[in-house]
Amino acid sequence: MTRKKIQIKRIDDTAARQVTFSKRRRGLFKKAHELSVLCDAEVAVVVFSATGKLFEHSSTSTEQVIARRNQQSEKGFHRLATTNPSLQHQLESIRYDLLGKELAEKTHQLRQLRGEELQGLDYEELIHLEKLVQGGLSRVAETKDKRFFKEINSLKMKEAELVEENQRLKQQPENVPLRVQAHAGSSENQRQDHNNSFDISLRLG
Numbered sequence: 001m002t003r004k005k006i007q008i009k010r011i012d013d014t015a016a017r018q019v020t021f022s023k024r025r026r027g028l029f030k031k032a033h034e035l036s037v038l039c040d041a042e043v044a045v046v047v048f049s050a051t052g053k054l055f056e057h058s059s060t061s062t063e064q065v066i067a068r069r070n071q072q073s074e075k076g077f078h079r080l081a082t083t084n085p086s087l088q089h090q091l092e093s094i095r096y097d098l099l100g101k102e103l104a105e106k107t108h109q110l111r112q113l114r115g116e117e118l119q120g121l122d123y124e125e126l127i128h129l130e131k132l133v134q135g136g137l138s139r140v141a142e143t144k145d146k147r148f149f150k151e152i153n154s155l156k157m158k159e160a161e162l163v164e165e166n167q168r169l170k171q172q173p174e175n176v177p178l179r180v181q182a183h184a185g186s187s188e189n190q191r192q193d194h195n196n197s198f199d200i201s202l203r204l205g
Helices: 014-039 062-083 085-113 123-204
Strands: 044-048 054-058
Touching (some): 014 044, 014 054, 044 062
16 A cells, blocks of 8 residues: 655644654654765754754764865855856855845844734744743843842942941940050059159158
8 A cells, every 4th residue: 555645735733743843853864864874974964843943963963064064165165266256256246145135034033023023924933933032031031130139249248348347447436545544544653653753762862
């Protein structure tokens, strides 16, 4: 019995779409693994789900494969540019166009994060955008709380230092009269000793 071919289009049912995504993703990663083993190839597969979750498979390291790909692209660009100056101009024009499109896309995404230009999004895309906004808000709130508690601890330390300094200043005037009285008492004793010695000398004379 032959397998029934399905029409390649977006699956409308959410549950069926998630099941199909999970099965196809596992099959894709299995084929990538077989390709890397059988042919001794360096393979990396990166997949983002509709909710923005990342899935990846690599025979070595995804970052290493991407870096190698970028190096090859740069080498090919420079080689073509040196052999054909007019082609260099065309490639630079294409690069600028791509950068312009990427900038426009990022600007559009930023506006959507601000709650603008949401008309063309379906339900799943709105849910994904909502999760992104909630995640950003939670990180902002966490950073704000950390900064708030840091300021509180700093103020508490300053308060403790001021209290300690205040106590130290309060103790200084209390010790001053004691030192003055002690100094006065010692001077009085010295005068009495001097008078007594003078009186004795008079009597002896």
